[in-house]
Amino acid sequence: MSEPRNQMKPMTSLGGSAPQVMDINGVTLAENTDCAIAYFAARRGQEAAAKMALEKFISAPPPDAGQ
């Protein structure tokens, strides 16, 4: 069996190999590939511990729930 190249190149969210950039009347709109939205929920009864863990992970105090 031959070895596949198996180069797992990621696509951007808008489906391109590079971030999309658009110019609209002098305003540049660029796809930001370094940003993601995360869902974070604490286990029941472990809200405080979860918040501390998140704070450590993002190196900043996390916002309150629903904010």
Added chain:
Amino acid sequence: MTQVNRLKGGLINRNVPMTFSFDGKSMQGFEGDTLASALLANDVRLMGRSFKYHRPRGPLTAGSEEPNALVELRTGARKEPNTRATTAELFDGLSAQSQNRWPSLSFDAMAINDRFSNFLTAGFYYKTFMWPAAFWEKVYEPIIRKAAGLGTLSHEPDPDSYDKGFLHCDLLVIGAGPAGLVAALTAGRAGVQVIVADEDFVLGGRLNAETITLSDRSGVDWAADAIAELHALPNVRVLSRTTIIGAFDHGIYGAVERVSDHLSEPAAGKPRQILWRIYSKRAVLAAGATERPIAFENNDRPGIMLASALRSYANRWAVTPSQKIAVFTNNDDGHRTAADLLQKGVTIAAVIDTRADAPTCDSFEVLAGAVVTNTAGRLGLSAVQVQLADGSTRQLDCGALGVSGGWNPNVHLASHQRGRPVWREDIAAFVPGEALPAGMLAAGAANGNFSTHGAMLSGASAAVAALAELGLETTAPDIPESEDAPINLTPFWHVQGAKRAWLDQQNDVTAKDVKLAHQENFQSVEHLKRYTTLGMATDQGKTSNIGGLAIMAELAGKNIPEVGTTIFRPPYTPTAMGTFAGRSKGADFRPTRKTPSHRWAEEQGAVFVEVGMWLRAQWFPRPGETHWRQSVDREVTQTRRSVGICDVTTLGKIDVQGTDAATFLNKVYCNPFAKVPVGKVRYGLMLREDGIAMDDGTAARMAEDHFVVTTTTANAVGVYRHMEFVRQCLFPDLDVQLISTTEAWAQYSVAGPNARKLLQKVVDKQHDISNEAFPYMACGEISVGGVRARLFRISFSGELAYEIAVPTRYGDALIRALTEAGEEFDAVVYGTEALGVMRIEKGHAAGNELNGTTTALNLGMGRMVNKKKDSIGSTLSERDGLNTEDALKLVGLKPVSPKDPVPAGAHIMSKGSSIDAAHDQGYVTSACFSPNLGHHIGIGFVKSGDARMGEIVRLVSPLTGVEHDVQIVSAHFIDPEGDRLRV
């Protein structure tokens, strides 16, 4: 004829004349006019025809409560039917057409209905169209449908755009009349965030329609100054042309801002309307009051309108419907109309006052203790007949009659959450009750404070109270001196003996109809409404409901509050569907979802099909293939012979995490999940609460507290919603979280005898996926090219098969890696058609079988409903009706003659029985041509099917002319023992 009825003064801009047309006739008005005021200025009183009797009608009001003057505004795609001429702002080039008439407004053939009014009373349709029964569908219904409705639609797409927006404030002030303006000033000066909204294009409410003074200034000037101050305050947002249409939970209000309705078309890039969702901490309801008419014989002729409307037209728009008017009133307010119009140079025929002790006046005649008993004038009022206090009759020639029966506070928004208004005897009207929407305070005329001074005082104190509730102490501003006349009214609802006395002018409901409803025992207020259609027109009975209640109360020997009111519901005024839709139209309403391998599939020449909103590859034609069957047969054959790859990204994927994840799934699935080992997948069947099968899928236990659940593509949203309902509402104490990850993972099925060999080339070497290490129904975390991935050994096709998932952004790379690795095995890519063929060959149920009528028992999975635990639908699946001895069972169907098809939808009949529903034995749910077997096959449900294996039955489809024999066989056409799965 150029504005012969234009008076002096008014808030119109005579420097900006505007040309408009009504029914093709060109006329002139001024900036500041409404369509109704401009038509009245041009001596046009007849503006529409009523719904049922096609009676000639003119405006009854000068505002949004208008029942009569409904027109089709604009032409072409922008044409809008049922638009109130009383609120339509005039613009240059405006074109309006009358509606519900043929051939013309002045001669309407359907006015013949009026002659037959004795046969068209309330509820006539319940009695009239009963016989003969056969006439209903062919005769009655088409005629009724043709006659129903008022305006007509353009049948063209709406070219305008509609926006939605969110606003937040400390205090929302609803209405910018005297009470609302003072409330807004009080809060605005205190520095809190204020939104003040009014439906009118000129703010000030009645201050712009009256001749009252506030201290040393006119009401108009005071209002203008107040609005200028509010505009200058940075913490106040003033929204004119904005109707608060509904009061919702937690201080949320819906508001429609008519951004461009006063223009011939919206400016470039601007929406026509905006639907605002306003989040308020407190709200002051200062929506004013609506004058109510009195019912008397023929009280609907053009020219008869509310006395306050006559005053509005004269004072604000400088028009009168006629140069000679009369007033019919039961209160002092009606006298103001006569005084104001007299001052404008209009002749007052008389003021007819129902009260024997009516105030007198030197300037015009007051007929005390008199009532109007009839009117004359075919297309417009020409005279009124008055019965004087001494019983004699007198005829007054006049072209307009102002009617005042008192005022009803606009309590609607206060009751949108089912709060009942309460009756106030001193003003003979309902005011907001105690159960107001959270955070709302009522003020001004909306709260029964009808004098200008009283309204302003209550507006100030409502704002002070609202701010106090928010923890801010403030003081009310000085209230200017203004009229503070007491309410002097003697309730008078209808002239005795009058029959064709209109209550609801839009829906043609008369006093006689209310009497008929009472006589036929439709006495509850809700029954009265539905039987007579009182208050069910586009104006929601703003001028008619209370009059109808009063008559019903009188007939039932009750007082009005005992009769009660119907429920007030949003929207307060008719709202365009486009406004609710906002930007959600076309592709923005129903976006197309593409999988990460879509571009790759396009490169392969895939033919796509919509599944849910997804585009899925249906098959991949190869050169030389001219028919889809050739492609599908090749894909199926090659997959079973070697290996095939299919994009299954669209399957719903739900992450279930938490210490109670297994307990939760045990509730949701009818089969047990508590003991599924980590690293194993189990097939699961979900039942609805009623015991019917809802969806099936797999749940893979990735860790003790982590499952990955798959759903069918089409049910992904529904299943997620159901699981969230179960989590939040049924078992809120479980420690479990759900995350929809459908779009987070790209997933591919690799199926066929060479599936493992192919994957071993792709999966990173450190992961052992041999049969021993990764057996049938195993699952686990792996990596591909260093990228984290998940592997599931599950099979829909019946072959040795896997599903491999990578984060979405690597989907394109993975499909390319898979196909490249598959070259040495002559791997094929296959689409949904081949997927379908293989699952039918294997006898797997899918959407066609889980069709909302079938149970686990029908599907041959009756034993899966585990009785050692409780799960959703388990108990109701035991219902007798779902467990009959001859219950439908899933079977395979094979044609006796190999050339015969087995069309889905065809029904099964026993040999020798007649072909009818009574002898129906079942039906085919899924069918295909099996390239492996060389003939058509089908699966479907047959009564007691599991006990009838081998029986020859008839397959019939009378609609398509199909009738031939098929044999009942096992649904598992291929590899019934499942050996291929486990190799």
